Amino acid sequence: MAGGIEKLTALKVARLSKPGRYGDGKGLCLQITKTGVKSWVFRFERDGKERLMGLGPLHTVSLADAREKARVARASLIEGIDPLAKRHEAVASNKAEQASNLDFDTCVRLYIASREAEWKNPKHRQQWENSLKMHVSPHFGAIHARRIDTPLVLKALEPIWKTKTETASRIRERIERVLSWATTRGYREGDNPARWNGHLEELLSKPSKLKKVQHHPALPFAEIGDFFKAVKAEKGVGARALEFTILTACRTGEVLGALWHEVDLENRQWTIPPERMKASRPHRIPLVAATVALLKQQVGQDPTFVFPGAKQGKSISNMAMLMVLRRMKRDDLTVHGFRSTFRDWAAECTDYPSEMAELSLAHTVGTAVENAYRRSDLFERRRQLMQDWATWCSTPGVKPKTPIGSAEEVVS
Missing domain, CATH: 1.10.150.130 (Tyrosine recombinase, N-terminal domain)
Structure with a gap:
């Protein structure tokens, strides 16, 4: 040992047991706590203040390893770098890197x-x-x-x-x-x-x-009258929900989740809140004679849901209307497809403006700028369209030779 360095030996380190700090030289010390735990510390001064840097417990860091750690710390001090601050920065950097390395x-x-x-x-x-x-x-x-x-x-x-x-x-x-x-x-x-x-x-x-895009199978509009008559003959809440879906041209989920507080029978309208709409905008549906009559049949069955399920406080499932189609042996159809039936009918058999049919389907019409200036949803004008649709659905086999609804009548 030269210059007061390496004063400790492995044997001495093993035999020491009295609490205290035992120097090996040049800042390296063996520290023993009151409970007998032994660890290595590096003592140095920075800005006139004593600082202690832990180098690890004896059972993990040997005397030789501790001396090497102390040598690296002294080298940092010679370069004007605080070894303890350097370590803290490295730990912080490692944590930041780990945090940024998300799988x-x-x-x-x-x-x-x-x-x-x-x-x-x-x-x-x-x-x-x-x-x-x-x-x-x-x-x-x-x-x-x-x-x-x-x-x-x-x-x-x-x-x-x-x-x-x-x-x-x-x-x-x-x-x-x-x-x-x-x-x-x-x-x-x-x-x-x-x-x-x-x-x-x-x-x-x-x-x-x-893969060619497959659209929802839709019933030809010329056949809807006979089909609707068959649906009305079916029993159960699912059949009534299917009737209502066809008459309102709404999406399946909108009908399944229909709540009584959304329905205003006096003013004959059903308002679906934005949180239940695909476009996140409220949608008003004009109720006509057929839909009002159907809703009155449902009054009293459940205080919350218009079309309640078997379990109290629940609506019918999303399979209920599909099961009606299966009972009718119409596996070739989907519930959503009746929206296409309505749209085809409006285009082929009426003179109503196309935007009126699109608004009835709760589709976005026009550009964002046009929508910003549009203040009306053509509610009362759509009421006549939906009345004509209900009449068409309720009349089996009807195929009028002239379009329903005058363009002048609905636009003026």
């Missing part, structure tokens, strides 16, 4: 949580989680978002791109949105490997080329 599955959970308020239906979250968990997580769910590249995205998409094209296309879009969110949050950098335009479109076949 894809974690990014999915955080993204969904950030957008959940926008989804009216809880099923949207479930669809997102299930599709990504099934088709993406096995491939790169545990990989840091910043390391996800095009080959990994293709690894998830290619097995289902040709066989489950529509599902694969949705998954691609969901991956893109999650990675875009991760980039904005600082969890990754660079281009989005899941983007379609100018990227994956060069590597994967166009979805439209792989």
